[in-house]
Amino acid sequence: MTIDRDASLLGRTPGLPEEHFAHDGLITKHPVRAVALAGLRPMPGELLWDLGTGAGSIAVDWCRADPTCRAIGVEQRADRAANARTNAANLTLPGQFEVREGPVAELVEDLPSPDAIFIGGGLTAEIAERCLGVLPPGGRLVVHAVTMEADVVIAALHADHGGELFRLGVETADRIGRLRGWKPARTITCWNWTKPPA
Template sequence: MTTDRNATGLGRTPGLPEEHFVHDGLITKHPVRAVALAALRPAPGELLWDLGTGAGSIAVDWCRTDPACRAVGVERRPERAANARANADNLTLPGQFEVREGPIDELIDALPAPDAVFIGGGLTARLAERCMEVLPPGGRLVVHAVTMEAEVVIADLHGAHGGELFRLGIETADRIGRLRGWRPARTITCWNWTRQADRAGEQ
């Protein structure tokens, strides 16, 4: 666990290593986070919804890019919400990252209007489409999935609304006895979508 609220020690570049977070092992790995933040494109003063926030790592990386960035995370599991709050306290400025605990579909209507949305857990087609509806022109939606069920949802959303769809695989060097080899992480299916000024021209 690390304390670096003003980003002077670890910098502002997205992709903070997992060792700096409180987590239960289920955390978006830092190379994947860097790719997600590149698509979310945080700008000063913007607000992110991090839905299914888990340890809050996406929201933390978003907030650390600029002191004026803010995030609201939603997490239904109390122990993970507690981890996200600890990470908010340790790695972001006071008031930057708020964690709300409970089911996403029960809390989403009370959230402040977002500039960007990341869905890392709890994905349904209705949730994604609700997020698309509330985003302003230029707003970004990024969805990551690791299950086959979520991949089906993403494929259908891409077919209906366009955007960018790709799969991301990461392999890390690891020991195999006295030698070394590559240890693959779970492949991530990624869908990035941007709200256009004219819905007829959405991409």
């Protein structure tokens, strides 16, 4: 793990390598995170909801984009919430990234209004519709999914609301005996949506 609260060591560009985070192996990988942050477009003073935050890597990269950006991560699992808190303490300024522990569907009711939302885990149609409703005009929603069940939800959201729908595949070099080859990661289905003007 790395300590770099003010981004003076690792810079502000999104997509910090995974070795800088406390995580259990389930973390949004840095190339995918960079694509997510491009859709979220953090701007000074804005607040992100990172739902299903896991290790908090999306929220960390959001906060590092500008010292006035803030994030609230929601995570149901206590061990992952603990990792997210460690990453917040090590990689963001004090007070920038808050982690709330519990079911997303319950906790979103009491969160302050966001400027952008990332859903990386626990996607349901109900949570997505709640997020669409709470965003202000110009607010951004980015949803990533790796399961077929979440793909169905994303396909319906895209059909109903438009936005940008694409799949992202990443392959990394790996050993095949004494040679090398490409090892694919799970393909990510991505939906980016910006709320139109009122």
